[in-house]
Amino acid sequence: MSDVVEAPAARACVLLAEDDPVSALFLAEALRSLGLDVDACDDGLLALARARVRRYDLLLLDCRLPGLGAQGILGTLAADATMASHGVPAIASSAEMTAAQEHALHAQGFARVLRKPMQVQDLEQALTAVLAGAAPLLDEAAALEASGDARTLEALRGLFQTELETLSTQFDTLLDDHAELRERLHRLRASCGFCGATPLSHACERLASADIADAATDPRVKTFRERLTGTLQALRERTAANA
Structure with a gap:
């Protein structure tokens, strides 16, 4: 996206x-x-x-x-x-x-x-x-306001889910490349804004502003993982319900 x-x-x-x-x-x-x-x-x-x-x-x-x-x-x-x-x-x-x-x-x-x-x-x-x-992982009212209508929102969330699936598999590697990680987080926040994923957006911003010394113990990394996993699960459940 x-x-x-x-x-x-x-x-x-x-x-x-x-x-x-x-x-x-x-x-x-x-x-x-x-x-x-x-x-x-x-x-x-x-x-x-x-x-x-x-x-x-x-x-x-x-x-x-x-x-x-x-x-x-x-x-x-x-x-x-x-x-x-x-x-x-x-x-x-x-x-x-x-x-x-x-x-x-x-x-x-x-x-x-x-x-x-x-x-x-x-x-x-x-x-x-x-x-x-x-805040809910997916805010329907905010997403509809940002995307314009329900049909557009569903299409955007399909792309958003694919984006999160990819990021989920690449995240550990990105932690070793802070410049690339910040760029990915910046793009992800745009997607979050369209799809109503406010908690994930906040986690993106906190992680992007962090100087990560130890990813294994940094609370911002932990929070981002939790938001990423939770948001992805919420999207999967919506996809299954609409199938």
């Missing part, structure tokens, strides 16, 4: 609410390095105001923000279904936290709780787990 016009592949956007300047800089840069857009603020009431009118893909909230902490923000959003970010998955972060406080955060509905300071790998693992559960 490399000869088609590239459809814009949506980047997941995170609302980052963090008042410590050092932590805010680290988290914002880490999120961007993982292929995410970031909307950052340093005040809880401002974070709530933004979440009220914009639907984010993820909320990353410090527990002790000025004005309103993570629990207050999530509680307000959960109580009002008219707010744009009602129901959006959230991760809480804190430098000081007892076991009881961590349990309370999980009980309230936070998908993950991260202790500061943290490593980029800790953040990556949390994002992978949370965003994987937030």
